[in-house]
Amino acid sequence: xxxxxxxxxxxxxxxxxxxxxxxxxxxxxxxxxxxxxxxxxxxxxxxxxxxxxxxxxxxxxxxxxxxxxxxxxxxxxxxxxxxxxxxxxxxxxxxxxxxxxxxxxxxxxxxxxxxxxxxxxxxxxxxxxxxxxxxxxxxxxxxxxxxxxxxxxxxxxxxxxxxxxxxxxxxxxxxxxxxxxxxxxxxxxxxxxxxxxxxxxxxxxxxxxxxxxxxxxxxxxxxxxxxxxxxxxxxxxxxxxxxxxxxxxxxxxxxxxxxxxxxxxxxxxxxxxxxxxxxxxxxxxxxxxxxxxxxxxxxxxxxxxxxxxxxxxxxxxxxxxxxxxxxxxxxxxxxxxxxxxxxxxxxxxxxx
Amino acid sequence: xxxxxxxxxxxxxxxxxxxxxxxxxxxxxxxxxxxxxxxxxxxxxxxxxxxxxxxxxxxxxxxxxxxxxxxxxxxxxxxxxxxxxxxxxxxxxxxxxxxxxxxxxxxxxxxxxxxxxxxxxxxxxxxxxxxxxxxxxxxxxxxxxxxxxxxxxxxxxxxxxxxxxxxxxxxxxxxxxxxxxxxx
Numbered sequence: 001x002x003x004x005x006x007x008x009x010x011x012x013x014x015x016x017x018x019x020x021x022x023x024x025x026x027x028x029x030x031x032x033x034x035x036x037x038x039x040x041x042x043x044x045x046x047x048x049x050x051x052x053x054x055x056x057x058x059x060x061x062x063x064x065x066x067x068x069x070x071x072x073x074x075x076x077x078x079x080x081x082x083x084x085x086x087x088x089x090x091x092x093x094x095x096x097x098x099x100x101x102x103x104x105x106x107x108x109x110x111x112x113x114x115x116x117x118x119x120x121x122x123x124x125x126x127x128x129x130x131x132x133x134x135x136x137x138x139x140x141x142x143x144x145x146x147x148x149x150x151x152x153x154x155x156x157x158x159x160x161x162x163x164x165x166x167x168x169x170x171x172x173x174x175x176x177x178x179x180x181x182x183x184x185x186x187x188x189x190x191x192x193x194x195x196x197x198x199x200x201x202x203x204x205x206x207x208x209x210x211x212x213x214x215x216x217x218x219x220x221x222x223x224x225x226x227x228x229x230x231x232x233x234x235x236x237x238x239x240x241x242x243x244x245x246x247x248x249x250x251x252x253x254x255x256x257x258x259x260x261x262x263x264x265x266x267x268x269x270x271x272x273x274x275x276x277x278x279x280x281x282x283x284x285x286x287x288x289x290x291x292x293x294x295x296x297x298x299x300x301x302x303x304x305x306x307x308x309x310x311x312x313x314x315x316x317x318x319x320x321x322x323x324x325x326x327x328x329x330x331x332x333x334x335x336x337x338x339x340x341x342x343x344x345x346x347x348x349x350x351x352x
Numbered sequence: 353x354x355x356x357x358x359x360x361x362x363x364x365x366x367x368x369x370x371x372x373x374x375x376x377x378x379x380x381x382x383x384x385x386x387x388x389x390x391x392x393x394x395x396x397x398x399x400x401x402x403x404x405x406x407x408x409x410x411x412x413x414x415x416x417x418x419x420x421x422x423x424x425x426x427x428x429x430x431x432x433x434x435x436x437x438x439x440x441x442x443x444x445x446x447x448x449x450x451x452x453x454x455x456x457x458x459x460x461x462x463x464x465x466x467x468x469x470x471x472x473x474x475x476x477x478x479x480x481x482x483x484x485x486x487x488x489x490x491x492x493x494x495x496x497x498x499x500x501x502x503x504x505x506x507x508x509x510x511x512x513x514x515x516x517x518x519x520x521x522x523x524x525x526x527x528x529x530x531x532x533x534x535x536x
Contacts, residue, residue: 029443036447040454048485081427177512232426271512297427319454323485326525328457332450339446345429346439 026350032343033290033336037311044318051321058197064306064313065206066261066268071284071291071309072213072302073257076250078288079230081297082140082147084251085281086155087258090132092277093162094125094262099176099272100165102183107171115180125259132158133255137248162274175273179266187267202264209260214302216253226250231298286333287312289340296348312336465489466527470509472497476528486521495530503531 028035044051070087077084100108101116101124116124132154139150166173187205190198217223225246228236237243261280266272291308293300315336319329462482467475472495479490494502507513511531 025440029440032443032447036450050486175508175510175512177510230427271508295428319457320523321485322458323461323463323483324454324457325460326463328453328460332453332457335446335450335453339443339450342439342443342446345432345434346436346443348429349434349436349439 030343030347033311033340036339037315040315040318044321048321051318054195055197056317056321058194058199060310060313060317062200062203063317064310065203066264067280067283067287067313068206068306068309069209069257069264070261070280071287071305072209073254073261074281074284075288075293075300075305076226076254077147078285078293078295079226079298079300080147080247080250081230081295083285084136084147084151084254086132086136086151086158087254087284088277088280088282089155089158089162090129090255090258090277091262091265091280092272092274093132093158093165094128094259095266095269095272095276096162096165096176096262096274097121097125097128098183098263098266099179100171102180102266103176103178104180105178106169107174107176108165108169110170115183118182118186122263125263126256129255129257129259129262130252131255132258133252134248136255137251140251141244141247159274166274173274175271177271179270184267184270187264188270200268202268205264209257210302210306213257217300217302222246222249227298227300229298282333282337283312284309286337286340289337289344292344294344294348295341296344463522463525465522465525467492467505467530468509468527469495469497469530470532472500472502472530472532483522485523488519488521489515489517489528491517497530497532499535500532501535503533505529506531 041051050056070091074084074087098121100106101112101121102118103115106112136147136150136154139145140147163173166176187202188200191201191204192199217226225236225241228239228241229243229246233243236246262277265276269276287308288300288305289295289308290311291301291304291306293305293308316329316333319332462484464480464482466480469475475495476492479492481490483489492505496502503511505515505517505528507515507526507528509529511529514531515528
């Protein structure tokens with residue numbers, strides 16, 4: 001009898017340890033993005049083994065570092081349940097300004113004889129980015145306009161400014177190039193070499209900016225206020241948070257991050273024209289959503305953003321290695337954004 | 353810890369919201385009724401399955417039903433009316449669409465390389481084709497142009513970035529531009 005009892009208990013106890021189908025489905029759906037990326041990596045590694053070699057990995061890390069600052073900036077706007085589609089054009093404008101002032105062949109300012117010192121140009125582009133951010137933030141905060149409307153107009157206005165800027169002097173709309181050795185060396189000079197492959201300096205600058213943003217998001221009152229306003233603006237207002245100031249500061253900070261991206265990109269690509277920075281914000285927003293910065297507002301982690309940018313870069317470098325039709329990449333990118341949003345929505349609905 | 357604090361803070365302001373959700377109650381009631389219908393069909397199906405599966409379903413449904421009483425869906429998902437079940441179908445469908453797109457992209461693989469002689473004779477018709485990633489471009493005869501000498505192929509029309517036919521591999525669709533120097 002005791003044996004039968006034990007067997008019966010074991011039968012009753014055992015099923016509770018089984019993993020339910022629902023748990024498996026939940027796990028698969030919540031982590032669908034990571035599983036897809038793993039499959040892509042495995043497939044590319046089989047078809048093109050050079051993908052996992054050191055030069056390729058350093059290339060992926062470098063490209064991630066180049067695209068990180070703009071994602072860090074735009075993440076703040078997403079936390080506030082907004083968006084910022086002027087990001088790419090601000091990147092382009094600051095790249096053009098940097099390239100026109102730190103060059104050996106002066107076309108936009110034909111009367112210049114020497115390039116400006118690097119710190120002056122850096123400060124100048126940061127001010128430009130901050131001004132655009134100020135216009136965006138002020139319009140959103142004071143007039144309660146939806147960020148989409150505001151940043152759509154600033155996007156077009158900044159593009160017009162880029163075109164006018166490139167037409168001025170003797171340049172007539174041409175691509176700016178012939179950058180100074182100092183500028184190029186500062187950004188793309190070798191930080192250190194692993195196994196013969198050079199890691200560029202801008203990887204370090206990207207790491208510094210990431211650490212800075214982490215401090216701002218997690219260790220300052222401004223960061224806490226940003227999350228409070230993103231979660232519930234009225235409640236934050238009642239709790240004593242200066243909502244207007246917070247929104248403006250978020251957009252100004254984002255603008256500065258965009259201009260820093262432009263400063264780095266000018267030297268990284270070694271040229272700048274009217275198309276520099278075009279559609280950069282699409283990649284940045286996609287990376288943020290993949291990285292867990294939810295459109296619900298008030299949710300986000302810096303570590304998630306870094307992971308999001310990295311994963312997106314891995315996918316597209318992998319597809320590049322496979323020589324996938326370049327036009328298909330846009331469709332794939334759009335679908336990835338949809339999947340990331342669907343997973344994000346699902347997590348939110350289930351968690352509630 | 354700070355990120356967790358943030359999520360706790362995110363929940364605190366919501367406690368002040370129940371007064372504001374009266375207007376949203378009709379919306380949430382609609383969602384609730386569809387959820388209850390789905391729950392009924394779900395529970396009928398799982399009677400055939402194991403007991404734990406039914407228990408798991410019940411706890412999930414409880415989680416879905418609880419917030420409808422007080423919580424407010426917010427942010428850019430404010431007006432979203434979608435259920436977890438619909439998303440359970442949408443996500444795999446989108447993933448399959450991505451895989452199909454990659455497969456289609458692989459069938460048209462390759463990057464097109466074209467040549468622009470910038471005023472010189474047209475060359476490179478046989479070399480104008482799709483190249484795989486990293487492939488070197490086929491050798492092309494130099495174009496000729498009256499009064500100018502050919503300086504080489506460049507990646508841009510302004511001839512600032514030279515292309516080394518021996519060493520550089522194709523990494524994206526591109527056009528090679530001929531560089532010219534005036535003969536003296």
